[in-house]
Amino acid sequence: MRTLRWLIAIVLVAATGFVQAQTADPLPSWNDGPAKARIVAFVRAVTDADGKDFVAPPERVAVFDNDGTLWSEQPAYFQLLFALDRVKALAPKHPEWKTKQPFKAALEGDMKTLAASGEKGLLTLVMATHAGMTPEQFRKTVLDWVATARHPRFKRPYTELVFQPMLELLAYLRANGFKTYIVSGGGIEFMRAWAEGVYGVPPEQVVGSSIKTQYVVKNGVPMLIRQPAINFIDDKAGKPVGILQHIGRRPIAAFGNSDGDFQMLQWTTAGGGARFGLLVHHDDAAREYAYDRKSHIGKLVRGLDEGPRLGWTIVSMKNDWKQVYPK
Amino acid sequence: MRTLRWLIAIVLVAATGFVQAQTADPLPSWNDGPAKARIVAFVRAVTDADGKDFVAPPERVAVFDNDGTLWSEQPAYFQLLFALDRVKALAPKHPEWKTKQPFKAALEGDMKTLAASGEKGLLTLVMATHAGMTPEQFRKTVLDWVATARHPRFKRPYTELVFQPMLELLAYLRANGFKTYIVSGGGIEFMRAWAEGVYGVPPEQVVGSSIKTQYVVKNGVPMLIRQPAINFIDDKAGKPVGILQHIGRRPIAAFGNSDGDFQMLQWTTAGGGARFGLLVHHDDAAREYAYDRKSHIGKLVRGLDEGPRLGWTIVSMKNDWKQVYPK
Numbered sequence: 004m005r006t007l008r009w010l011i012a013i014v015l016v017a018a019t020g021f022v023q024a025q026t027a028d029p030l031p032s033w034n035d036g037p038a039k040a041r042i043v044a045f046v047r048a049v050t051d052a053d054g055k056d057f058v059a060p061p062e063r064v065a066v067f068d069n070d071g072t073l074w075s076e077q078p079a080y081f082q083l084l085f086a087l088d089r090v091k092a093l094a095p096k097h098p099e100w101k102t103k104q105p106f107k108a109a110l111e112g113d114m115k116t117l118a119a120s121g122e123k124g125l126l127t128l129v130m131a132t133h134a135g136m137t138p139e140q141f142r143k144t145v146l147d148w149v150a151t152a153r154h155p156r157f158k159r160p161y162t163e164l165v166f167q168p169m170l171e172l173l174a175y176l177r178a179n180g181f182k183t184y185i186v187s188g189g190g191i192e193f194m195r196a197w198a199e200g201v202y203g204v205p206p207e208q209v210v211g212s213s214i215k216t217q218y219v220v221k222n223g224v225p226m227l228i229r230q231p232a233i234n235f236i237d238d239k240a241g242k243p244v245g246i247l248q249h250i251g252r253r254p255i256a257a258f259g260n261s262d263g264d265f266q267m268l269q270w271t272t273a274g275g276g277a278r279f280g281l282l283v284h285h286d287d288a289a290r291e292y293a294y295d296r297k298s299h300i301g302k303l304v305r306g307l308d309e310g311p312r313l314g315w316t317i318v319s320m321k322n323d324w325k326q327v328y329p330k
Numbered sequence: 331m332r333t334l335r336w337l338i339a340i341v342l343v344a345a346t347g348f349v350q351a352q353t354a355d356p357l358p359s360w361n362d363g364p365a366k367a368r369i370v371a372f373v374r375a376v377t378d379a380d381g382k383d384f385v386a387p388p389e390r391v392a393v394f395d396n397d398g399t400l401w402s403e404q405p406a407y408f409q410l411l412f413a414l415d416r417v418k419a420l421a422p423k424h425p426e427w428k429t430k431q432p433f434k435a436a437l438e439g440d441m442k443t444l445a446a447s448g449e450k451g452l453l454t455l456v457m458a459t460h461a462g463m464t465p466e467q468f469r470k471t472v473l474d475w476v477a478t479a480r481h482p483r484f485k486r487p488y489t490e491l492v493f494q495p496m497l498e499l500l501a502y503l504r505a506n507g508f509k510t511y512i513v514s515g516g517g518i519e520f521m522r523a524w525a526e527g528v529y530g531v532p533p534e535q536v537v538g539s540s541i542k543t544q545y546v547v548k549n550g551v552p553m554l555i556r557q558p559a560i561n562f563i564d565d566k567a568g569k570p571v572g573i574l575q576h577i578g579r580r581p582i583a584a585f586g587n588s589d590g591d592f593q594m595l596q597w598t599t600a601g602g603g604a605r606f607g608l609l610v611h612h613d614d615a616a617r618e619y620a621y622d623r624k625s626h627i628g629k630l631v632r633g634l635d636e637g638p639r640l641g642w643t644i645v646s647m648k649n650d651w652k653q654v655y656p657k
Contacts, residue, residue, distance in 0.1 A: 061532060191578070205388060206577065209578065217567075224600065225570070225600050240545040244543050244544070244545055247465060248540065270552045273551065
């Protein structure tokens with residue numbers, strides 16, 4: 004009889020949990036409005052087994068840009084700030100950097116000269132700080148930085164400058180049978196170091212830009228060594244290419260914030276059946292940043308001009324989000 | 331009271347299933363012997379939550395070569411036989427192929443001239459038959475071929491020439507919380523077309539060689555087009571590189587059959603904690619094929635010479651497998 008009572012208790016608890024899951028707001032940091040309503044309507048449509056828009060769980064693939072979509076990207080991409088901190092940390096071993104550009108500018112915090120060095124200058128810094136070690140060693144460097152570095156304006160760890168409404172969205176999609184992927188122009192190993200802990204996205208679901216790696220056996224120990232050469236740039240038209248390569252399926256939902264995400268949303272939402280495209284519009288200078296058409300980072304022009312006609316949801320950070328960062 | 335009886339029934343059924351799962355032989359097509367015993371001992375060790383070799387489920391990554399490991403690869407890689415069939419199917423649109431090598435040899439079934447054309451010749455055939463379409467169109471071509479083509483010796487569809495003991499091994503590992511991946515020199519999209527149905531391995535868990543793809547918008551329709559250019563060769567030292575790129579974790583178990591898998595097994599088994607490496611040795615001319623050191627396909631020299639010292643399990647197809655193909 005005690006066993007029976009115990010069984011009943013389990014069933015009751017399970018049933019209560021089920022009802023709660025059905026009624027609790029899964030997106031509490033989103034203000035009620037069209038953006039939130041469209042997200043919920045899409046998820047209900049593709050998970051309704053009797054509906055015309057039902058999608059089987061294996062095909063419920065959702066892809067998220069990272070910089071500006073899941074976490075902030077101002078005043079500069081956080082990975083670039085990591086590279087600058089690494090230049091400072093490695094400087095004692097490279098006395099020549101004191102007089103050699105773009106290292107000199109990086110060491111002196113001379114952002115104007117650094118910006119003038121252009122893509123080539125930044126790439127030089129990235130290669131000098133991201134290559135020449137194993138992925139495990141690089142991962143440790145990233146995690147050490149994440150644990151100690153602070154954002155210049157918010158004075159918080161960078162991994163706390165993730166968007167609470169997007170964390171809820173990731174969890175909501177996963178609770179509805181979606182597999183959530185990051186598809187970002189950022190470095191794949193840079194993101195993998197912390198994405199599982201912060202977003203719940205495991206390494207095998209992170210797609211990003213990469214440098215080449217080479218397999219070598221040193222003193223009998225096999226290892227991969229990161230090379231100072233570009234392997235793949237996961238941005239713009241590269242995003243659908245990266246998605247095919249890693250996932251092998253066309254997503255049914257895509258989330259971004261800049262024109263670097265345009266092709267990813269375009270390819271995703273052009274597929275048959277129910278599709279979802281969403282762009283986060285940074286219009287909240289008070290709580291985060293306000294930038295779009297003229298920004299040097301996260302430029303958003305085509306998305307604003309063509310997105311609404313393509314059925315994409317444009318999220319106003321200011322109006323649609325109750326809260327920006329986790330408390 | 332009826333509800334209670336119903337609950338008891340569920341618990342009893344579940345308990346019975348549990349006991350069965352614990353006692354039924356998960357590898358019935360493997361003869362009892364050291365190979366089978368080592369597989370079972372490894373799986374028990376990494377899944378025993380109280381043991382020193384316990385591995386948390388997310389790190390239970392197992393990688394499988396495909397050609398010669400999961401299915402046969404004689405008298406030639408099946409994907410090459412697919413390419414030759416495609417040359418014949420496409421020939422009416424390419425009258426110039428009648429006089430142009432290596433197409434002429436392919437059309438005439440002149441395998442000697444074809445072999446003499448070397449890697450460059452074969453690559454020409456692959457590019458002519460694998461590029462110039464979307465991944466969806468290519469997938470359909472592969473599935474049509476799989477449905478109709480027959481192996482010259484066994485007169486069965488190629489997807490039936492998979493190894494029954496390896497199908498059981500894939501299922502056994504998955505039942506024990508492993509994520510099973512294919513890591514093959516074969517074409518990634520060629521395998522993805524049928525790997526889920528045949529092996530239970532979804533597209534996102536297939537790593538392979540690839541040609542480049544390009545994102546284009548044609549008459550307003552966005553699509554990816556396969557390009558006649560190599561993107562990545564997932565063989566030998568490329569296998570650990572492909573694993574890092576796609577999975578982002580070092581596997582704890584690796585399964586292969588040729589020296590093309592050497593580095594994958596080497597990197598996998600050199601990691602800390604319990605590791606498992608296994609090579610299928612094709613020594614069964616009666617039921618399948620017998621080849622190793624001198625074969626032009628699936629050459630196995632280093633694996634036989636160095637594998638045992640590295641703790642790898644060498645499986646004799648003849649002695650360790652009760653059955654080769656599914657009935």
